[in-house]
Amino acid sequence: MSNLEFGFTMIVVGMGGTLAVLAMFAVVMNLLKKIFPLTAEKAD
Amino acid sequence: MFDAIVNGLSGLGAGVAHLHWSNLVMLAVAGLLLYLAIQKDVEPLLLVPIGFGAILVNIPLADLMAEEGFLRTIYNMGVANEIFPLLIFVGIGAMTDFGPLLENPKIFLLGAAGQFGIFLTLGLALMFGFSKLDAVAIGVIGACDGPTAIYVSSKFAPHLLGAVSVAAYSYMSLVPVIQPPIMRLLTTEKERTMSMDSDTKPASKAAKIAFPIVITIVGGLIAPKGLPLLGTVMLGNLMRECGVVNRLTKASENEIANVVTLLLGISIGATMDGRLFLKGQTMLVLSFGFLAIILDTVCGVLFGKLMNLFTGGKINPLIGAAGISAYPMAARVAQREGLKYNQFNFLLMHAIGANTGGQVGSVMAAAIMLSVLQGMGIVP
Incomplete structure (x- = not known):
């Protein structure tokens, strides 16, 4: 694999992948807040 | 008898005779x-330990990095096998409060944009003729995260570890100097004065406990090769949030982190x-490395502007600069810049959220x- 091909792949997959994974984490965090709401905890 | 004494004396000060000009330069460094x-x-x-390690290794004939030298032993014990940076990560996880990030999860995206400099610098390093793995080690300086940089470079480019x-x-500590001019250059005065809502919903204790577990599983399934990095940060954070292993949490953020920092520093100096x-x-x-941190900041602020556009003005682009891993320095810089233009502008908690997002983002x-x-197929 040439350096050009490697560099391009790393930039596209790296930047896109990081953004996509962190966006997924944000969704997961929203879900966690829904599954474990603060109010339910207070009621306990 | 006289000859023996002369020969014995010749052994003293032999280091001076073997001193190379490069050793003198490094002693100055x-x-x-x-x-x-x-x-x-x-x-x-x-x-301090890096500087002292550099002194030790530049004294000729001491052979401290030879096969049985004590610095080589420490290096093999924790840097060559990547254990030291991972132990530091447990401490970082134990010290980090992801609460502000959980309150406003969309801020997580800024933690991704703050890492773009890694990949852009990697591409530039390749253009300058560095090998693929060397370019990876150079790019990762842009993570603004010492243990990540050490972990990756010791794995793929150990000859670049010191640099x-x-x-x-060094650049991490220069964040308060490097970032503000870029932030001012890329934002309008109107954007800098923009206030952010504080009506975010706090997360429950259960959500904070579930967070490191779920993130480890999801992140590990997506990028298994990076699980040692992500898993150790999240282990530290789980210990912090669950509250039932305070002794381990305190040991991770104090004793273990301190001992490992000393050994890691002296090994890098070596x-x-x-x-x-x-x-x-x-x-x-x-x-x-310098360029990587500039590019991180540029991408973070520009992404902040984009988020500002899509959220109808709810995000102050200044907090985009905090999407790097230099915690909590980058968040303080965003807060300080915001206050300069609007004395009632309290961006700190939002910037801390972006900053902790940057920590996870860099990992x-x-x-x-x-x-x-x-x-x-470049690495096994």
Whole structure:
């Protein structure tokens, strides 16, 4: 694999992948807040 | 008898006779690192042992990095096998409160944009003729995260470890100097004065406990090669949030982190032997590291502007600069810049959220990089 091909792949997959994974984490965090709401905890 | 005494005396001071000019330069560099740490308070916990390690390794004939030298033993014990940076990560996880991020999860995206400099710098390093794995180690300076940079460079480019580590820690401490001009250049005065809502919903204790577990599983499944990085941060955070292992949490953030920091610092210093370190390549690595942090900031602020556009003005782009891993320095810089233009502008909690997002982002960026390298068959 040439350096050009490697560099391009790393930039596209790296930047896109990081953004996509962190966006997924944000969704997961929203879900966690829904599954474990603060109010339910207070009621306990 | 006389000859024996003369021969014996000739052994004394033999180091002077073997001193190479590069050793003298590195002794001066070590002196500079110690000066910055002691007089200027620049990352003293790391720069004191690094500077002293550099002194030790540049004294000829001591053979401290030879096969049985004590610095080589420490290096093999925790740097060559990547244990030291991982133990530091447990401490970082134990010290980090992801609460502000959980309150406003969309801020997580800024933590991704703050890592773009890693990949752009990697591309530039390749254009300058560095090998693929060297370029990866250079790019990762842009993670603004010492342990990540050490982990990746010790794995793939151990000959660059000294330069990469010094660059990562030095530039991290220069964040308050590097970032503000870029932030001002890329934002309008109207944007800088923008206030952010504080009506975010706090997360429950159960959500905070579930967070490190779920993130480890999801992140690990996506980028398994980076699981040591992500898993150790999240283990530390789980110990912090669950509240039932306070002794382990305190040990991780104090005793273990302190001992490992000392051993890690001296090991990094030990890689700075003048004859190996003083090369044009080292200067290029330092320059690329600087560029990586500038690019991180540029991408973070520009992404902040984009989020501001899509959220109808709810995000102050200044907090985009906090999407890097230099915690909590980058968040404080965003807060300070915001206050300069609007004295009632309290961006700190939002910037802390972006900053902790940057911590996870830097780990995930490295994890993705490692997994992509494996996927392309470049590493086993």
